Amino acid sequence: MIEIKNVRKKYPKASDYALESVSFSINTGEAFGLLGPNGAGKTTLMGIITTLILPTEGEVYIDDEKITRLRTDIKRKIALVTQHVSIRRDMTVNEVMELAGRLYGLPVKKIRERTKEILQFTDIYDKRKLVARGLSGGMQRKLMIARALLTEPRIIVLDEPTVGLDPHSRRRIWDLLVSLKKKGITILLTTHYIEEAEKLCDRVAMINKGRVSEIKEPDCMIAELGRYTVDIFENDKTRSLFFDSREAAVEYAKGISSDLKLRETTLEDVFIAKMGAELGEKE
Numbered sequence: 570m571i572e573i574k575n576v577r578k579k580y581p582k583a584s585d586y587a588l589e590s591v592s593f594s595i596n597t598g599e600a601f602g603l604l605g606p607n608g609a610g611k612t613t614l615m616g617i618i619t620t621l622i623l624p625t626e627g628e629v630y631i632d633d634e635k636i637t638r639l640r641t642d643i644k645r646k647i648a649l650v651t652q653h654v655s656i657r658r659d660m661t662v663n664e665v666m667e668l669a670g671r672l673y674g675l676p677v678k679k680i681r682e683r684t685k686e687i688l689q690f691t692d693i694y695d696k697r698k699l700v701a702r703g704l705s706g707g708m709q710r711k712l713m714i715a716r717a718l719l720t721e722p723r724i725i726v727l728d729e730p731t732v733g734l735d736p737h738s739r740r741r742i743w744d745l746l747v748s749l750k751k752k753g754i755t756i757l758l759t760t761h762y763i764e765e766a767e768k769l770c771d772r773v774a775m776i777n778k779g780r781v782s783e784i785k786e787p788d789c790m791i792a793e794l795g796r797y798t799v800d801i802f803e804n805d806k807t808r809s810l811f812f813d814s815r816e817a818a819v820e821y822a823k824g825i826s827s828d829l830k831l832r833e834t835t836l837e838d839v840f841i842a843k844m845g846a847e848l849g850e851k852e
């Protein structure tokens with residue numbers, strides 16, 4: 570279990586807090602999505618959980634033990650896949666894995682065994698002799714996940730693992746995350762692909778301006794907004810209205826003369842509705 574307790578972060582020279590007293594827990598084996606606009610504090614929070622960034626206040630506990638930079642034993646349980654691709658482009662896939670293993674002090678025999686297993690699992694084994702530069706964006710992302718799995722972490726933290734990938738590559742990464750979840754690995758991730766988070770995550774948190782506003786199951790958030798959406802297209806704008814039942818939505822739609830569409834509500838609607846409300850947007 571990950572417990573985040575009253576974490577605040579103010580970067581040197583910044584006038585505002587990047588994180589304002591954030592507290593919540595993530596259960597063992599859970600897939601947890603952190604959703605928020607640019608600059609919300611997602612990367613900062615992930616950095617603090619993995620000790621890359623020091624909090625100004627507060628602490629993080631992993632299985633009831635406080636994680637600090639010196640606790641390499643706890644740090645081994647948790648791996649971070651960063652937002653930006655961070656692999657040496659002149660190294661082969663095998664070399665990237667070996668270097669990471671050596672940095673963690675794993676015996677070479679163990680590194681080789683694990684590398685084969687993980688590269689097969691992540692479906693890049695046939696690329697093992699290629700230099701990273703020669704890999705597609707999707708494969709580079711897979712390699713980052715593969716590298717993170719080397720120490721057999723129980724928790725994997727992924728900061729926008731599918732950013733900039735085409736739909737096929739994205740789907741492959743999400744399939745990979747589903748298999749990690751099936752293995753019982755706890756997943757914490759951020760993404761702007763909210764539909765994908767809706768499918769994978771047991772719970773999601775909405776974060777904006779350093780504050781975590783709400784933590785719930787995706788389906789529960791959708792039900793609260795209203796399971797059915799009527800999109801009304803008028804004057805080059807789309808206005809969406811939400812209803813608890815299809816009947817209520819149909820009844821409303823009957824009285825509208827503009828172009829419209831009735832559909833099921835998604836988590837993305839919830840995100841847009843909540844973030845729009847926080848930004849003070851009007852319809």
Ligand SMILES: Nc1ncnc2c1ncn2[C@@H]1O[C@H](COP(=O)(O)OP(=O)(O)OP(=O)(O)O)[C@@H](O)[C@H]1O
Nearest residue numbers: 580581583587605606607608609610611612613614
């Ligand atoms: N090293 C830094 N020094 C000063 N301010 C920073 C630093 N890193 C982040 N910030 C600020 O902290 C806030 C949160 O940034 P953060 O990178 O955590 O957001 P994010 O939610 O990950 O955004 P994105 O979706 O764009 O990745 C922003 O206002 C950002 O400008």
Ligand SMILES: [Mg+2]
Nearest residue numbers: 611612613652
């Ligand atoms: Mg970020």
